[in-house]
Amino acid sequence: xxxxxxxLQQEMFDVVIIGGGITGACLCHDAxxxxxxxxxxxxxxxxxxTSSASSKLIHGGIRYLPTGQFWKVRESSEERAxxxxxxxxxxxxxxxxxxxxxxxxxxxxAALMAGLLLYEAIxxxxxxxxxxxxxxxPNSRFVGKHELTSRFPLLGRLEGLSGAYVLYESHMMSSxxxxxxxxxxxCRNGAVAANYVRAVDFLRANGKAVVGVVAxxxxxxxxxxxxxxxxxxxxxxxxxxxxxxxxxxxxKKRPSGYSKGVHLVTRQILPDHALTLTTRKKIEGVIxxxxxxxxxxxxxxxxxxxxxxxxxxxxxxxxxxTEADILDFIDDLNACLPGLDLCAQDIHxxxxxxxxxxxxxxxxxxxxxxxxxxxxxxxxQDGIQGIVTxxxxxxxxxRRVAEKAAERISAKIGKLKRFRxxxxxxxxxxxxxxxxxTRRHVQRLYGDRLEPEIIDHLFFLYGxxxxxxxxxxxxxxxxxxxxxxxLPTIGAEVVYAADQEMxxxxxxxxxxxxxxxxxxxxxxxxxxxxxDLAKRCLGWDEARMKAEMVRVEKAFEVIRSIRKEELR
Ligand SMILES: Cc1cc2nc3c(=O)[nH]c(=O)nc-3n(C[C@H](O)[C@H](O)[C@H](O)COP(=O)(O)OP(=O)(O)OC[C@H]3O[C@@H](n4cnc5c(N)ncnc54)[C@H](O)[C@@H]3O)c2cc1C
Numbered sequence: 001x002x003x004x005x006x007x008l009q010q011e012m013f014d015v016v017i018i019g020g021g022i023t024g025a026c027l028c029h030d031a032x033x034x035x036x037x038x039x040x041x042x043x044x045x046x047x048x049x050t051s052s053a054s055s056k057l058i059h060g061g062i063r064y065l066p067t068g069q070f071w072k073v074r075e076s077s078e079e080r081a082x083x084x085x086x087x088x089x090x091x092x093x094x095x096x097x098x099x100x101x102x103x104x105x106x107x108x109x110a111a112l113m114a115g116l117l118l119y120e121a122i123x124x125x126x127x128x129x130x131x132x133x134x135x136x137x138p139n140s141r142f143v144g145k146h147e148l149t150s151r152f153p154l155l156g157r158l159e160g161l162s163g164a165y166v167l168y169e170s171h172m173m174s175s176x177x178x179x180x181x182x183x184x185x186x187c188r189n190g191a192v193a194a195n196y197v198r199a200v201d202f203l204r205a206n207g208k209a210v211v212g213v214v215a216x217x218x219x220x221x222x223x224x225x226x227x228x229x230x231x232x233x234x235x236x237x238x239x240x241x242x243x244x245x246x247x248x249x250x251x252k253k254r255p256s257g258y259s260k261g262v263h264l265v266t267r268q269i270l271p272d273h274a275l276t277l278t279t280r281k282k283i284e285g286v287i288x289x290x291x292x293x294x295x296x297x298x299x300x301x302x303x304x305x306x307x308x309x310x311x312x313x314x315x316x317x318x319x320x321x322t323e324a325d326i327l328d329f330i331d332d333l334n335a336c337l338p339g340l341d342l343c344a345q346d347i348h349x350x351x352x353x354x355x356x357x358x359x360x361x362x363x364x365x366x367x368x369x370x371x372x373x374x375x376x377x378x379x380x381q382d383g384i385q386g387i388v389t390x391x392x393x394x395x396x397x398x399r400r401v402a403e404k405a406a407e408r409i410s411a412k413i414g415k416l417k418r419f420r421x422x423x424x425x426x427x428x429x430x431x432x433x434x435x436x437x438t439r440r441h442v443q444r445l446y447g448d449r450l451e452p453e454i455i456d457h458l459f460f461l462y463g464x465x466x467x468x469x470x471x472x473x474x475x476x477x478x479x480x481x482x483x484x485x486x487l488p489t490i491g492a493e494v495v496y497a498a499d500q501e502m503x504x505x506x507x508x509x510x511x512x513x514x515x516x517x518x519x520x521x522x523x524x525x526x527x528x529x530x531x532d533l534a535k536r537c538l539g540w541d542e543a544r545m546k547a548e549m550v551r552v553e554k555a556f557e558v559i560r561s562i563r564k565e566e567l568r
Contacts, residue, residue: 001184003502005217007192008226013039015409016213016228018199018242019235021051022175023393025182026402027234030422032189034410039226040183040191041215043198045508047179050236051395052512053319053353055263055295055306058083058091058170058396060137062119063293070122076396077123080170082423083178083399084135087430089463090178093137094171094297096274097152100142101160109142112165116140119167134436140167152270157338171274171297173460175395176512180501182399184428195502202231202245202387210246210386219504229413232405233389237316237354243389248382251391252374255356257313262325263306265349265519266342269296270303280335291336300487300519302348305333312354321350323562344562348520349555356392373397375405377412388412399423429463438464446470450480457488461515469496479533484526489516494530498537506531506548507555521556 015031017024020042028040042048061069061076083091100109120139127136144163149156155164172178183193196218203212203225212227235242237258243249269275279291297304308329312319330342358372373392378384388409393401403422432438439459446455450470458466472492473480479492497503497513510517510530521527527549535545 001187001193001500001502003194003196003504004192005194005197005224008039008041008194008197008215009224011037011227013037013192013212013226013228014413015039015230015232016226017041017232017234018213019233019238020046020179020183020193020195021049021234021236022047022179022182022395022398023236023390023402024232024234025051025179025186026393026399026422027232027390027405028186028191028193029182029189029427030399030402030406031409032186032191033420033422033425034406035419036406036410036413038186038191039228040186040193041197041199041213041226042193042195043218045195045505045512046183046193046502047176048508048512050353051179052176053261053263053351054175054395055297055304056172056175056395057295058172060119060123060169061396062115062167062169065115065119072397073119073122075400076394077126078129079396079400080137081126081129083170083396084130084132085424085426086422087178087181087427087463088132088135088432088435089430089460090173090181090427091135091170092173092460093135093168094274095166095272096169096276096295097143097148097155097164097166097270098276099148099155099158099164100162101158102162103160109162109165113142116165116167132433132435134434137170138168140165142166152273152275154269154337154339155275159338166273169274174515176515177461178427180513181427181429184501185425188428193502195508196504199235199242203227208385210384229386230409231387232409233387233391234402237356239389239391241316246384246387248384249378249387249389250376250382251389252376252381253358253372255358257311257357258316258354259357260310260312260319260325260352261307261355262310262321262329262350262352263304264326264329264347265299266303266305267346267348268298268302269305269340270298272298274298277333277336279332291332294333294336300515302519305329308332309355316354319352319354321352321558323558325352326350326558326562347559347562349518349559373401375401375408377408379412429465432464442466449473449477451488454480454482454488454490458490458493468500469493472496472499483516483530484522487516487519487522489514491529491533494533495537498534503534504538506534506545506552509534510552511555517552521559527552 014036017040031038058080060080061073064072130136148164198216199213200216201214202210205211210231216223275296376389378387390405469492472495483489493514497509503509503513531545531549
């Protein structure tokens with residue numbers, strides 16, 4: 001996967017996609033499988049905006065049950081099965097503990113049991129579609145209070161606790177690498193994708209039809225044209241602002257605003273189960289259940305906790321976590337789980353993303369997403385040929401939405417011949433039989449050179465592409481060593497990212513290609529080691545290397561700041 005700006009300029013593409021989040025990446029993949037010539041531009045790094053800020057769940061759609069959107073439950077459950085087949089290495093089934101309480105109707109055992117029976121009935125038959133037996137979704141089960149609290153003593157202080165249901169949801173090992181896997185597969189099928197290229201304007205023929213985009217190479221500021229028969233705007237929260245370049249373009253529903261969702265990476269709370277809680281703050285919703293839901297998910301020997309819901313009206317290019325976000329969230333968590341005693345010192349990293357909302361009034365502490373998406377053919381809707389907008393897909397449903405969009409685009413340009421379907425074609429690294437067998441095989445294969453933890457880490461992030469990563473160690477065995485104690489990331493991953501995965505910055509490498517620092521700062525010396533490797537691969541001078549390190553450090557500024565505050 002090479003960044004080739006000349007290739008973007010040299011031909012007439014069938015479709016030019018704006019945005020390399022999960023929606024754009026899935027569209028790129030599906031369209032390339034249909035035999036279309038596809039270009040994709042991403043103004044930052046692939047998957048670096050909302051798609052890296054999610055809870056990383058490929059959920060079966062249980063959150064759509066209370067609102068009666070049963071078709072969305074089925075759609076999400078179907079997509080979960082697809083992800084398990086096409087990217088088995090990047091998904092893991094995780095047991096979620098959902099406490100039940102005596103007294104309250106909606107949080108009682110009977111209500112939850114009824115909901116789960118319905119949930120499983122809607123997903124009926126989908127396990128048969130999953131090829132690998134270890135990837136099938138187990139049924140939920142009830143655990144009584146005694147067993148629950150002896151296993152998880154922390155839950156013992158929950159007032160009115162009567163037990164819990166344990167249900168299984170799918171969690172991504174790395175949402176960043178999942179997005180990348182779609183793009184890598186698309187590029188192998190002929191697509192041309194480039195990060196750090198911003199679409200700044202539409203190209204028009206005789207002031208009418210859209211025939212491509214004016215693009216800007218972000219590092220140099222150089223502008224060039226990319227020509228295409230259709231432009232697909234898949235720029236996530238930025239979509240309305242890009243479409244505003246042409247006043248005629250309208251969405252079916254324009255977002256009324258945005259809500260910011262923050263995740264925290266904390267000390268480990270539960271090692272191998274996720275926990276669902278409701279906060280104490282009362283919210284209004286279709287069904288009022290107390291507060292909003294939060295998930296505490298095991299993550300890299302730590303816990304990933306999400307999410308907040310805070311109305312956001314700032315600059316979309318400056319979505320950051322504030323001290324107040326973290327401290328308020330800590331208060332919420334301590335209030336809903338007595339004995340948790342989370343403090344600033346327990347926070348290792350935090351990130352934020354935006355939910356676009358279609359509601360009249362944006363309320364704090366309230367999840368107002370509906371999962372609705374729109375594919376707008378602006379020729380039909382607004383009389384402007386050559387542009388389609390794809391807006392509002394969840395991570396879980398992005399492939400499905402992209403498939404529908406690609407179907408419409410191929411019909412518009414007369415390329416109806418389908419070659420292969422994105423429902424079943426394995427993504428880069430995902431072409432394997434039984435996951436457990438493959439895992440045992442690579443453990444045997446590399447057991448003489450690498451520790452089991454490193455082999456597992458490489459297997460679950462890169463799948464069968466782990467062989468390519470390890471090959472870098474043949475010439476230089478030091479690249480097979482850990483970058484820092486305690487974490488299994490090795491030097492070869494840095495080189496692989498720079499050499500083969502279009503990483504242009506140190507942040508691309510340490511946050512998105514390797515996932516190395518997403519569980520917390522690895523220490524200055526280790527970061528310097530990684531930066532030095534990147535410097536040699538990418539031809540940086542000393543000043544550039546320092547600047548890259550400063551950018552990584554900036555992402556930890558708020559964490560440092562809250563920790564100091566507590567010490568003062
Ligand atoms: C806090 C939070 C938690 C979530 N958790 C989950 C979850 O667990 N499971 C789930 O299924 N969904 C979840 N979601 C929803 C999901 O993350 C998003 O719906 C999804 O990532 C949107 O993907 P996207 O590609 O449409 O947008 P984005 O990921 O935002 O991608 C759009 C891309 O377009 C680029 N772009 C913008 N302007 C331009 C331009 N002019 N030129 C070129 N590129 C441009 C941006 O840089 C960006 O990378 C969550 C969302 C949030 C906010």
